[in-house]
Amino acid sequence: MAIEKINISGKLSLFDDYWNPRIVGELNGQHVKLVKFKGEFVWHKHENEDEMFLVVKGEFKMELRQKTIEIKEGELIIIPRGTEHRPTATEEVHIMLFEPMSTLNTGNVQDKLTKNMLEKI
Amino acid sequence: MAIEKINISGKLSLFDDYWNPRIVGELNGQHVKLVKFKGEFVWHKHENEDEMFLVVKGEFKMELRQKTIEIKEGELIIIPRGTEHRPTATEEVHIMLFEPMSTLNTGNVQDKLTKNMLEKI
Numbered sequence: 530m531a532i533e534k535i536n537i538s539g540k541l542s543l544f545d546d547y548w549n550p551r552i553v554g555e556l557n558g559q560h561v562k563l564v565k566f567k568g569e570f571v572w573h574k575h576e577n578e579d580e581m582f583l584v585v586k587g588e589f590k591m592e593l594r595q596k597t598i599e600i601k602e603g604e605l606i607i608i609p610r611g612t613e614h615r616p617t618a619t620e621e622v623h624i625m626l627f628e629p630m631s632t633l634n635t636g637n638v639q640d641k642l643t644k645n646m647l648e649k650i
Numbered sequence: 651m652a653i654e655k656i657n658i659s660g661k662l663s664l665f666d667d668y669w670n671p672r673i674v675g676e677l678n679g680q681h682v683k684l685v686k687f688k689g690e691f692v693w694h695k696h697e698n699e700d701e702m703f704l705v706v707k708g709e710f711k712m713e714l715r716q717k718t719i720e721i722k723e724g725e726l727i728i729i730p731r732g733t734e735h736r737p738t739a740t741e742e743v744h745i746m747l748f749e750p751m752s753t754l755n756t757g758n759v760q761d762k763l764t765k766n767m768l769e770k771i
Contacts, residue, residue, distance in 0.1 A: 532714060532719070532727065532728075532729065532730070532733065533719070533727075534712075534719050534720075534721050534725050534726065534727045535725060535726050535727070535728075536724065536725050537704075537724050537725065537726065538724055554702065554726070554728050555728070556700035556701070556702055556728050556730075556748065556749075557679075557680060557699065557700050557749070557750050558678075559678060559680060559748070561702065561726070561728075561748075578678065579677035579678050580677070581675065581677055581682065583658075585724075591655075593653060598653070598654070598655050599655075600655050603657065603658050603659055603706075604655050604656060604657050604658065605655065605656050605658065605675070605682070606653065606654075606655045606656070607653075607656075607675050607676070607677050607682075608653065609653070609677075612653065627677070627680075627682075627748060628677075628678070629678050
């Protein structure tokens with residue numbers, strides 16, 4: 530496969546829906562995904578996967594059971610496996626995710642927001 | 651361990667040297683690193699590790715044996731395992747790296763630029 534660079538904002542301009550991660554890269558059994566959030570997600574956890582959220586544009590809140598952390602543009606957070614969490618965003622926020630290829634967006638929870646198949650863009 | 655967010659530019663302000671990646675996060679056996687490049691690195695490859703370079707600030711060139719790719723702010727490139735590559739930067743560039751914890755910066759090459767131990771910041 531040809532090696533090409535990926536322009537993050539260019540890829541983000543290809544979709545408009547929320548809570549529907551797109552795959553933009555793959556390495557070492559991990560996926561690099563881009564996603565737009567707005568509103569409240571569902572409480573969930575991933576039993577076997579750590580998950581990284583990096584804010585490309587905007588800001589959001591990561592709710593944990595013990596505290597809520599505001600993540601702004603140019604900041605990232607790693608949620609360790611087994612940790613219940615819920616992202617919420619008052620305004621649209623653009624996020625890069627880095628997580629194992631096996632990761633389901635709603636983790637241990639089956640919800641209307643669950644995406645079993647992700648598009649590669 | 652407490653879950654805390656990481657501010658990328660704040661971490662980058664903690665060091666000034668080139669070609670010396672710092673570890674800022676760990677997930678799923680992978681490291682998230684920050685590094686500043688300026689000048690020419692050494693040609694090398696990683697036999698068993700894919701490597702991702704994301705430009706946080708500035709730009710650089712990734713030389714491959716077949717072509718050279720310019721990577722600008724907000725762009726990323728994934729170099730598959732086994733692919734010879736050499737990053738070069740005319741001006742200082744700030745990069746985020748994602749790669750397995752086992753990854754040595756100069757891969758299969760032992761060089762004065764080799765860093766066997768990386769600092770966590």
